[in-house]
Amino acid sequence: MTYFDRPSNIFIRVLIAALVSGCTVGPDYQRPTTDLPAKWSTELPNNQMDGKQNPQVWWQSFNDALLTSLITQARLGNRDLYQAEARIREARASRDLAIANILPSLSMNASASKNQPSNASRFGQVGQFSSAYNQFSHSLDASWEVDLWGKQRRSIESAEAGLDAAEEDLRDVLVSLYAEVAINYIDVRRYQNELIVAKESLKAQQENYDIAYWREQAGLVSRVDVLQAKQSVETTRADIPKYTSLLEQAKHGLAVLLGKQPAELNALLAQSAPIPAASNSIAIGIPADILRQRPDVRRSERELAAQTAQIGVAEAAAYPSFDLSGSIGVEALAAANLYTAAAKAFQLAVSSAWVLFDSGRIRSNVKMQTALQEQALGLYQNTILTALKEVEDSLIAYTQERQRCDALKASVTIGKDALTLAEQQYQAGTADFLTVLESQQSLLTAQNQLIESETEVASNLVTLYKALGGGWNQNEAKPVGTHS
Structure with missing residues (x-):
């Protein structure tokens, strides 16, 4: 009987065999295959397609220097980014701890x-x-x-995937943050423009009230015209506090996104400006880009990989x-x-x-980790479906709102002409004051609808880029916007 044939040295043979073979129990992770459509169901007009545009810095397509500056400030000051970066440091420390566990002490x-x-x-x-x-x-x-059975190696594998998921989480925060900054900024411009329209309408209605008052004093019209004109003035005057409140709230929300106190942006945004309008050319890519570009999809895939490795950790306990x-x-x-x-x-x-009997604890843990892996797989698949839905929803909303916006622009032009004609006829005595009031109200409604639609067009485009996962550069080794 040789040395290695002795029963007392069986464990040495097992040890050497395991070290040589590098046995690792549990399933080896493979990225799930996903069938995606070749193109989006909603297509943009040919003149709005531009493959050269960079979705990673989509805000530059609005050609608004202040918007670009605000996004830069948000990248440096947003508190949610600090939390996401802390989660990366936590995941990195967890990975380093897993590596340390496989080494001698x-x-x-x-x-x-x-x-x-x-x-x-x-x-x-x-x-x-x-x-x-x-x-x-x-x-x-x-x-x-x-580490005979790969328990520590699977732990490292899981921790590495967890670190990847934390980095994708930071990128997801960036994507959402940039979109929220842009939408809040667009809202600021919306309420500024609605205030301008309300004040201009108030001024015109006040002038018409003065005319009606003078004509009533001259006995040319009845008291009804004066009362109707006064009601129109007060109705429009009531809109000004509402728009002022909404404007200040939008400024405050934008400041918090930038990591500033609520009133810090008041001076910067004191001057009114038009609602940002992006260029007609949009880069939307193909559905397969979702898997490469959207951080939430990438994060979900990494979480699936991490959970798959945990099955091996659980199985190793049986050896x-x-x-x-x-x-x-x-x-x-x-x-x-x-x-x-x-x-x-x-x-x-x-x-x-070697655990010989544990009342099924190890087996139950393996089943639990397998069930968690199946849940992670379902979450990953559902995240992809949700991403596709969000892009399709954003595409249809953007394209249809652009058509609505074009029609409202024509409506405002016609409304201005109709009001000018009604005022001229009223002053000439060939039309009653009700016609003027109706023309004023119709124009005011069309102007507010146009502002709302321009806001929706810009916001829908931002939402589209968010749905596409725009706002970060996948070629960078380190996520954009880290403070460390």
Whole structure:
């Protein structure tokens, strides 16, 4: 019988075989295959397609320097980004901890003690006094849990995927943040323009009221015209506080997104400006780009990979574990003899443990981790479907709102001409004041609808770029906007 055939050395053969083969239990992760359509169901007109535009900096298509500046400030000051970056540091530390667990540990120990045995101890005879003695030691200890079945390797695999998921989470925060900044900024411009329209309408209605009042004083019209004109003035005047409140709230919301106090942007946004209008050329790509560009899809895939590795961690618990330990040092009863040849001491040990019966705990844990992996797979597939839906919804909303906006522009032009004609006829006495009021109200409604539609067009375009996952550069090694 050879040395390795001895029953007492079976564990050594298992240890060597496992180290050579590099056995790793549990399923090896493979990215799920996904069938995606070749193109979007909603197509943009040919004059709105532009493959050269960069969706990673989509806000530049609005040609608004202030919007670009606000997005830059948000990247530097937003508090949600700080939290996302902290989650990356947490995931990186977790990955490093998993790597550390697979490596040996080394420690140094030193001790000095004075011992006084009892009279009844083995150092002296009962009834006799045993003298005290000193003991000194200095040792270097090492221990290593041999990763035979890949438990630690699967843990590292899971932690690496978790780190990837945390980085994608930061990118997802960036995508949402940039979109929210743009939409809030668009809302600021909307309410500014609605205020302008309301004040201009109030001024025109006040002038018509003055005309009606003078004509009533001259006996040319009845008191009804004056009352109707006054009602129109007060109705429009009531809109101004509403728009002012909405404007200030939009400014405050924008400031918080930038990590500033609510009133810090008041001076910067005091001057009114038109609603941002993007160029007609839009780069939407193909549905397959969703898998590469959308951080939430990428994050969900990495979470699936992390959970798949956890199955291997759970399965490894069913196999025996092996620990190697050793200690080398010196021991002596006198400090002067501590570092002499005679004081040398060492210890080598191999230990193993194998759970033979645990009432099904390991098996249940494997089933639980497998069920969690199936949930992660379902979440990943659903995230893709949701992403496709959001792009399709945004495309149809954007294209249809552009058509509505074009029609409202024509309506406003016609409304202005109709009001001018009605005012001229009223002053000439060939039309009643009701015609003027109806023309004023119709124009005001059309102007507000146009502002609303221009806001929707811009916001829908921002939402479209968000749905496409625009706002970060996948070629960068580090996520854009990190503060560390």
